Amino acid sequence: MVNKEKSAIMFSKGTSSSAKRKFKGLLHIADEAFSDRYLSLPVHLGRSITSAFGYLKEKIWKKIQGWKEKFLSRAGKEILVKAVAQAIPMYAMSCFDITKTFCDDISSMVCRYWWNNQDDERHHWLSWQCLSNAKSKGSLGFRDLHIFNLAMLAKQGWRFLQDPESLCGRVLRAKYFPNGNIVDAVAAPGISYTWRSILKGVGLLKEGLIWRVGDGTKIKIWHDPWIPFGDTRRPRSLRGRSPISLVADLLDPTTGDWDADIVASLFQPEDVHSILSINICDGMEDNLAWHFDPRGQFGELNVPTKIKMFVWRLAHNILANRMKISRLGVDLDTKRPRPARFSWGWVNSGNLSCSAPPARAPFELWKKDEDIQLRVVTFLCEWWNVCNKVNAGESIADPKVVCSKVEKSLVEFLSLKRKEKPPKPPDVHKWEKTPDNHVKINFDGSCQCRSWWSEAVACIAAISGANKIGANRIIFESEASNLVQALKSKTYDMSSVGVVIKEARSLCNLNFESFDFSFCHRACNNAAHELAKLGVISESMDSYWDDHAPSCIATVLARDLAGPF
Incomplete structure (x- = not known):
């Protein structure tokens, strides 16, 4: 319900008085309001995008120019930049293309703040492009705002693909692409800036989209990306004069599988192999999915953030030492400070088991154990602080005091990192009997390749077997944790085996009163594995044992059935 007494209507500047009265009467809204922004987004953009989004730069500047922010450590600055400064424009970037020029202005502002320190040092030791590379590449992982802006807009396009019947999706489809798909929409004169911005995101989205083959009726063979190999994900073969244009024409209508003869006659051998290896299931619809799955884990040095920041600066050779400052034209004594020579000599004496000179320390560290890495980088950070204090006019610190501070820092950090945990009881893995009125079916797949696919096909076979024996309450058990997770949710519905996963879920809903998918340890699934x-x-396509088990699993069954459940 809409409360019209609390509602207001907004008109553009060129709307005539008669038109305003007419719309007010139709909508039964009496109040007229105008505001530059609504929900923190500009209402009217005009010709100057920079002016429309100028308030974003003002917000960011207020967050980073305060006196408290100037005295933050490097680690504190990193958090402020990532969690505050670069987070402010995110909402606007999810709806509008705020332009590369505007993003560069914000990045320049943040970059100046990053390199300014308490001593008003303003030299940029590394470019912003280097700082905005991923941490996995040795950088700090600051966002490239323009690329992030396009990614946010691409995400809006992806939402329209996944939920085309949403209110926003239906409105935009009715106005801009009534007879097609959003990936086929093109910019035209007179469209809104919001829609023009989303189309830029869709253009980026197209670079990674791929069609998952179902019945093939929506996929154009020679134009759409549907082969999950190569850079373009399209056939490398030339079309020639072939009248076949849809993937549906490559399927055998009897079996629902690929028609190998037609595929071989149209495509080159490398394409034939790629096409025939695509998993399909009869009766499923085609759907668009994201081809690239950017999952991955990268190792890192487990030390406090301030020490990570120091090691990063040391590894990139951007510590502001006397030699580097002299290269900027500043007249300084370039001799190494006495405390640096003395302290590093103490390290070389064997206390921290490190023989590399300071400049090579970050690279030699990866050859050491984790405990040694932690001790060395903690010492290096403290050594650098002592040098800076001496250069600022303070007295030389006693080496014993320095070492004591290092040991204290290590103890404090390790006490937080290594909290005492009660010992875990040893795991005992044993096949368990199902509850009353339920049937448990363990399944497993085995083949020369495509293990995911074999496990999924084995699941379909298990469902078919349960249906044949007339079971209504089923528990399907597998050692493939990813497959179980995929069957219990929609996480992998867009993956290459998504068609089989959706078919398995659909068959269960259709044939069983209740069902569940459960993960078990390999030791509990030995019978299915054998x-x-x-x-x-085996030469037989299907094997079925009714009154006895094959000899290869007799021992396994006896062990599983022995003892209490």
Whole structure:
């Protein structure tokens, strides 16, 4: 319900008085309001995008120019930049293309703040482009705002693909692409700036989209990306004069699988192999998915953030030492400070088991154990602080005091990192009996390749077997944790095996009163594993044992059934 007494209507500047009265009467809204921004977004953009989004720069500047912010450590500045300064324009960037020029202005502002320190040092030791590379590449992982802006707009396009029947999706489709798909929409004169911005994101989205083959009726063979190999994800073969244009024409209508003869006659051998290896299931619809799955884990040095920042600066050779400052034209004594020579000599004496000179220390560290890495980088950070204090006019610190501070820092950090945990009881893995009125089916797949696919096909076979014996309450158990997770949610519905996963879920909903998918340890699935191995070498397509078990699993079954459940 809409409360019209609390609502107001907004008109553009060129709207006539008669038109305003007409719309007010139709909508039964009496109040007229005008505001530059609504929900923190500009209402009217005009010709100057910079002016429309100028308030974003003002907000960022207020957050980073305060006197408290100037005295933050490097680690504190990193958090402020990532969590505050670069987070402010995110909401606007999810709806509008704020332009590369405007993003560069914000980045320049943040970059100046990053390199300014308490001593008003303003030299930029590394470019912003280097700082905005990923941490996995040795940088700090600051956002490239223009690329992030396009990614946010691409995400809006992805939402329209996944939920085309949403209110926003239906409105935009009715106005801009009534007879097609959002990936086929093109910019035209007179469109809104919001829609023009989303189309830029869709253009980026197209670079990574791929069609998952279902019935093939929506996929154009020679134009759409549908082959999950190569850079373009399209056929490398030339079309020639072939009248076949849809992927549906490459499928055998009887079996629902690929028609190998037609595929071989149209495509080159490398394309034939790629096409025939695509998993399809009869009766499923085509759908667009994201081809690249950027999952991955990268190792890192487990030390306090301020020490990470120091090691990063040391590894990139951007510590502001006397030699580097002299290269900027500042007249300084370039001799190494006495405390640096003395302290590093103490390290070389064997206390921290490091023989590399300071400049090579970050690279030699990765050859050491984690405990030694932690001790060395903690010492290096403290050594650098002592040098800076001496250069500022303070007295030389006693080496014993320095070492004591290092040991204290290590103890404090390790006490937080290594909290005492009660010992875990040893894991005992044993196959368990199902509850009353339920049937448990363990399944496993085995093949020379495509293990994900074999596990999924084995699941379909298990569902078919349960249906044949007339079971209504089923528990399907597998050692493939990813497959179980995929079957219990929609996480992998857009993956290459998504068609089989959706088919398995659909068959269960159709045939069983209740069902569940459960993960078990490999030791609890030995019987299914041995049968899968037998199936690989067996000449029979299907094998069924009613009153006895094959000899290869007799011992396994006896062990599983022995003892209390």
